[in-house]
Amino acid sequence: MAENRRGRREGALDAAQPTHRRDFAARLRALREECGRPTYRELSKLAHTSYNSLSEAASGRRLPTWPTTRGYVTACLHHTGRAADVERLLPRWRRAWEDADILERAERLEAPAAVPPDAAAPTSRPRPLLRPLVALLSVVVLMATMAAAGVSERGPAPMNGLYNILVAPFEGVPGLQQTVLRDLRDWAAADSGIGVREVAARPPAPGLGGLAAAHGADVVLSGRAGDDGMVVDLLLTERVFAETPEFAGHHELRLTEPADLVRGNIVAGRRLADDAVRYVKAVVAFVRGLGHYALDDFPRAEQEFRAADRELGTAPHAEMILLMLGNTQGRQGRYAEAATTFRRALKVAPGHARATIGLAESLRAESGCRRAPLLREALGLYRAALPAGDTTLLRMKTHLGLGLTYQCLGDTRADGEFATVLRLHEDGRLSAEAGRQSLRLAAEARAGQALPAPLTAVATRSTTGPFAVRPHELTEAARAYEEALALLDRIDVDRPALRERKLVFLRNLREVYEATGATTETRTVDERIRQTETAR
Incomplete structure (x- = not known):
C-alpha cells in the first residue's frame, strides 16, 4: 500500500453543471475519500494519467473519458491495498460511466446552436417542462441510433490492470496460443497490476487497434501461420511508449524455422517442438518487458528483453x-x-532510423560533451538518419541531437538546428502522446538556445563563476529558459522524468538570474524549485 499522505479536500461542485456530471464526480470523490484521500500526484503515478486530468475528472465540469475514469478508480484501489477489488468493482464503474455518457451525448445533442448577434430576441420564454422532455427524447433517439448501427449498449468489460494484455487467436497454431496464455497468466498471477484476457475472434492486423480500444488493452498479441513460418502480430498502444510514442502501432516478429515444426506438430496432434515453445516464451518475455518499461521499472524490463x-x-x-x-x-x-x-540492431536492420538515432544519442551521452571523437561519430549518425526519419518526432529528435552535438563542439550551427526543432513542433500540431513528446523536444530545443555555442564553450570551461558572458546574452538565456519551462508546463501528464527536466531548467535559470543580480527573480525561482522538488 502507498504511504499515507492525505490530499486536499475538493471544492464544492458547481450547481450549474448537469446533474449527471455532478453525480459522477461525487462518486469519484467518495471513492478517493474512502481510499484515504491520496494526493492526485500519488494517484497519477499509479494511473499513468496526469494529476490535472484526475483532478478535473472529479471537478464535475465535464464528464471524464473512460480511460481516465478507469485510471482514477484503479489507482485509488491500488493505493489503499485493495487491488483484489478492482476486478469486481471496475465493471460497475464502467456501467455507471456508460449511463452518464449517454446523458452527456444527449446534453450535446440538446445544446442550442449559436444565435447570430443581430437575431431577434424570443418573444416568450420556453415552458419549464420542455427542457427535460427534449433531454429524454435525445436519449431515446441516441440509443435507437446506436441500436440501428449494431452498436451494443454494453461493450466488453474493461480490463482492469495497470498494464493490460489482450491475446487474440493464433490462426493455424492454437497450441502456441495456449502456451502464450499460460505463461502470461502465470505472470499476472504473481503481479496484481497485470491484466491478461483472451478473445475468440481475430480481426485483420490493422483491426487490432479496435480490439485494444474496446477492451482497454495496452498490448494486443496475436499470431498466424503461413507458408514461410509463423508471424506474431503485436499492437502496442501509445501509453506503453510514453517516452517514445513513435514505437506505438503494429509490429511483426517472424519465427521462420520453428514455425514449420510447430505447424507440422499441431497438424499431426503431437507435442509442440521444444524450439518453438522457447521462441514463443521469448515473445512472452518481450511483452512482459514492455509492461515493466511502461511502469518505469527499467531493470526488470532489461531482464525480460x-x-x-x-x-x-x-x-x-x-x-x-x-x-x-x-x-x-x-x-x-x-x-x-x-x-x-544499437550497433547490433543496425546489423539486423541496416539504415534503421530509430537504431541510428539511438546509437547517436548513446555516443553523445557517453562523450560527456567533451570527447570529440564520439561527438563527431554522433554527428555523422544524426546526419545519416535525417533522410530516413519518416515521422515528425523522429525528425525533431534528429535535429535536436544535431543541435546538442554542435553545441558541445562549440559550433554555431547549433542554433539553426534548435530553430528547426521549434518550427517542426509548430508545423506538426501533433496530439495525444505524440503531442506531449513534441512539446518536450521543443522545450529541450528552446533551452538549448539559452546557451549559444560560443557561450557553452565558455560556461563549461569556467572555474570562476557559472557564466562569463555579456548581460544581454544572460537576458536572452533567461527568456529562453522561461519559454522552455512554459512548454513543459503544457504537458498534461506528471512523470518523474518530466519533473527532473523541469528542475534542470529551473536550476540553470536560477544561475542566470543570480549572475545578472536579479535578486527578486532568483528568490522566485528558488520557490519554484522547492515546489517542484516537493512534488517528486
Missing part, C-alpha cells in the same frame, strides 16, 4: 527487441552498453 534477445535476437524484425533493450540500458545511464546494442 535480454531473455527475448537470447532466442529472437537474430530473427527477422528482431531490431524491435534490440531497440527496446538499448533504450532500457540508456535510461539506466549505461550509454556504452546501449551503443553496443
Whole structure:
C-alpha cells in the first residue's frame, strides 16, 4: 500500500453543471475519500494519467473519458491495498460511466446552436417542462441510433490492470496460443497490476487497434501461420511508449524455422517442438518487458528483453527487441552498453532510423560533451538518419541531437538546428502522446538556445563563476529558459522524468538570474524549485 499522505479536500461542485456530471464526480470523490484521500500526484503515478486530468475528472465540469475514469478508480484501489477489488468493482464503474455518457451525448445533442448577434430576441420564454422532455427524447433517439448501427449498449468489460494484455487467436497454431496464455497468466498471477484476457475472434492486423480500444488493452498479441513460418502480430498502444510514442502501432516478429515444426506438430496432434515453445516464451518475455518499461521499472524490463534477445535476437524484425533493450540500458545511464546494442540492431536492420538515432544519442551521452571523437561519430549518425526519419518526432529528435552535438563542439550551427526543432513542433500540431513528446523536444530545443555555442564553450570551461558572458546574452538565456519551462508546463501528464527536466531548467535559470543580480527573480525561482522538488 502507498504511504499515507492525505490530499486536499475538493471544492464544492458547481450547481450549474448537469446533474449527471455532478453525480459522477461525487462518486469519484467518495471513492478517493474512502481510499484515504491520496494526493492526485500519488494517484497519477499509479494511473499513468496526469494529476490535472484526475483532478478535473472529479471537478464535475465535464464528464471524464473512460480511460481516465478507469485510471482514477484503479489507482485509488491500488493505493489503499485493495487491488483484489478492482476486478469486481471496475465493471460497475464502467456501467455507471456508460449511463452518464449517454446523458452527456444527449446534453450535446440538446445544446442550442449559436444565435447570430443581430437575431431577434424570443418573444416568450420556453415552458419549464420542455427542457427535460427534449433531454429524454435525445436519449431515446441516441440509443435507437446506436441500436440501428449494431452498436451494443454494453461493450466488453474493461480490463482492469495497470498494464493490460489482450491475446487474440493464433490462426493455424492454437497450441502456441495456449502456451502464450499460460505463461502470461502465470505472470499476472504473481503481479496484481497485470491484466491478461483472451478473445475468440481475430480481426485483420490493422483491426487490432479496435480490439485494444474496446477492451482497454495496452498490448494486443496475436499470431498466424503461413507458408514461410509463423508471424506474431503485436499492437502496442501509445501509453506503453510514453517516452517514445513513435514505437506505438503494429509490429511483426517472424519465427521462420520453428514455425514449420510447430505447424507440422499441431497438424499431426503431437507435442509442440521444444524450439518453438522457447521462441514463443521469448515473445512472452518481450511483452512482459514492455509492461515493466511502461511502469518505469527499467531493470526488470532489461531482464525480460535480454531473455527475448537470447532466442529472437537474430530473427527477422528482431531490431524491435534490440531497440527496446538499448533504450532500457540508456535510461539506466549505461550509454556504452546501449551503443553496443544499437550497433547490433543496425546489423539486423541496416539504415534503421530509430537504431541510428539511438546509437547517436548513446555516443553523445557517453562523450560527456567533451570527447570529440564520439561527438563527431554522433554527428555523422544524426546526419545519416535525417533522410530516413519518416515521422515528425523522429525528425525533431534528429535535429535536436544535431543541435546538442554542435553545441558541445562549440559550433554555431547549433542554433539553426534548435530553430528547426521549434518550427517542426509548430508545423506538426501533433496530439495525444505524440503531442506531449513534441512539446518536450521543443522545450529541450528552446533551452538549448539559452546557451549559444560560443557561450557553452565558455560556461563549461569556467572555474570562476557559472557564466562569463555579456548581460544581454544572460537576458536572452533567461527568456529562453522561461519559454522552455512554459512548454513543459503544457504537458498534461506528471512523470518523474518530466519533473527532473523541469528542475534542470529551473536550476540553470536560477544561475542566470543570480549572475545578472536579479535578486527578486532568483528568490522566485528558488520557490519554484522547492515546489517542484516537493512534488517528486
